[in-house]
Amino acid sequence: MNDLYFTALTEALHEAEICTPTLVLDKERLDRNIDHLIDVLNKGFDYRLVTKSLPSIPLLQYIMRRTGSQRLMCFHLPFLLQIVNQIPSADILMGKPLPIRAARHFYNWHEKQTSSMCFSPDLQLQWLIDSPRRLAQYDQFARDNNLTMRVSLEIDVGMHRGGFRNSSEFIAALQIIQSSEHLMLTGLMGYEAHIPHIPGILGGARRAFADARGRYSNFLQAVESELGKEALEDLTLNTGGSSTYAMYTDNSFVSEIAAGSALVKPKNYDVDTLEHHIAAAYIAAPVLKKVDRPEIPLSPALSAILRWTGFLPAKGAFIYGGNWLAKPVYPRETEQVHLHGRSSNQELYGFPKDTMIDEDDFIFLRPTQSESVFRQFGHMAIYENGKITDWWSVFQEEHNEGNSADSLLESAQKRSYRL
Template sequence: MKRRELLIAMATLAASGWLLRPSNQGQPHGDYFQTINDYLRRAGPGRPLMLIDRQRLAANCKTLMSMMPRHCQLRIVAKSLPSVPLIQEVMTHTGSRRIMVFHQPFMNALADAEPGCDMLLGKPMPIRAARRFYSELSHNEQSHPSPFKPDQQLQWLIDSSSRLEQYLSLAREQQRHLNINIEIDVGLHRGGLTDPQQLDAMIALIEAHPEQLRFSGFMGHDAHVGRLPSFVQSAEEGHRETEALYQQYIHRLYHLNPTYRKQDLCFNGAGSPTLALYDDSTVVNELSAGSCLVKASDFDLPLLQRFQPAAFIAAPVIKQLNGLALPGPLPLGELWQSWDTNRRQSYFIWVYGFNG
């Protein structure tokens, strides 16, 4: 390439970069955040905290219940609302006492605070953690008997025959009757049964030990739906595929034992990102949701546009500096702020961390 052509190419590149520089995004807080900011500056604790807008939370609960298919119950996902008082508030607004739990200490805390709740594990729990749940429950009952009855109010999630064998041993050891909910793979491919015929041996084992085990339903999580580019598979297509897979397991169950048709079983599905895809034709009878009620930025999705953000992280600003000073001998900060006007002020906030 000739020198003249090289200079022209470099000039063109520089001009293109200048034209593509970010526009000025700086602006004052809107009324909503200005009110929050003023309050925290006046009466806040002076440290980072998580804020929950309780009015928005209540409105989101109302929106969620208006979207539920007529034959479906709501199961509140505790992982998305990891606070017993927050769970209790959502229970009040939705009327649901069904909770999906993921963490043994939280299970014991919830059983103590809300003994009338119904728990379903959202992931298979290691047998040692399950044993610890019963141990802490029994220990607490020595000082104050709990109305929570795990034999009726708790479903353990089982993803394989080997884990089912472990829980059968636990039931014998604890002299408990365990409700077994079987995880099925409806396309997410992160665990659970992958073929309806895998049900045969598991149902046979459960039915062979009626004093220790009871089949209580299925759980099929569909977090993959809507995550692929639309030209590969639309959310609607992914949902139809998930429903068809779920139906295969139900058909296989009824083929193995038709009496299950008459039992009150839990067919759990969904999750906040896919909740809006379910209607009265769905094969499940229970939908899980939690994140849509607080709607963190990861859940700012088209299918959740009816919900309002209700959870925010607030941190005090420690200091403000003019410009962008970066470490090192090169004036990279000056170049960056010349190109991007949004880098002309630096704010340092207080966050919890460790510099070791």
């Protein structure tokens, strides 16, 4: 990693008077990753933003403008409510099947919103169904409350994390939806994040990709056999993910691909399929205390031996915060000192003895994932043209506009929608 990059970023943070642990998003690098995504979308795909990996309303809105997409994939009830409230034009596909009580919470909440809310669930929301049992629950709920619910079926294309796997259950689900007056089949979703991780001895990514494609095609043939070829024309045929989206070269069997993490590229996404992407997010942690010749308590002699053998560093620093799902990247060869354990308050990191670092400088860590790490910081500092130019808020579990845990509990207690 270029030292000049982090030197400039440090200067920008100091100029902005930032003095606490901060999640920094490099907007120029984000744009480069979006450009790579658009190159694939131009081959004929629609794009669905994975909101759990991009957990910020301003970030989602920016990417939506850049890609021209209104399609979002949502995974968590409180965040669904925030998105509906703040991006009412969104077309939303749930990225995992939610308990039927979550659906009840949603409709209770939506019913109480003002008439000015433009979001229409029966036109803009697809619930994900993974099993006959859940399909029956949703069908019963829709009938009891006279709702039209759009459903997308999760299909197992090789990852084996749930979803319809055999043709008999899948065909039975199609028949139930076709006969229901309250359910509408709107799509299929086949996630295949396993593909880049298949070892060569099992055929590697190429074989796994071909296998997933074949499985998806079999489900499409079942839809055509059961409902007719015209039924496929308007379905959302979703697949892909950050580590696989670049493998898709034509839209002959799917209509849209989903991706999120690829646009900020946390460390867990250092895979061959994303080698053209660049990391766009870092944690900047202020250095609080420099430590020459770090020691463990009550053991100066043993500490000297540990430094000599490399189990303790020659130089270290206690930082502001710590214990994040992140790996240090700057200064070079920075490592967390494991003998001191983990700390969320003041964590010790070690450096080579010639490292130039001082109090109030920063060490930089690269998140291993974005979905939980981003939300630990409240806001992201936007880095652009050598300066911190803006602050973007992230999703919160508790929110003052009706989607806090207390509000959901109150909604459940009122039970205006029946189970």
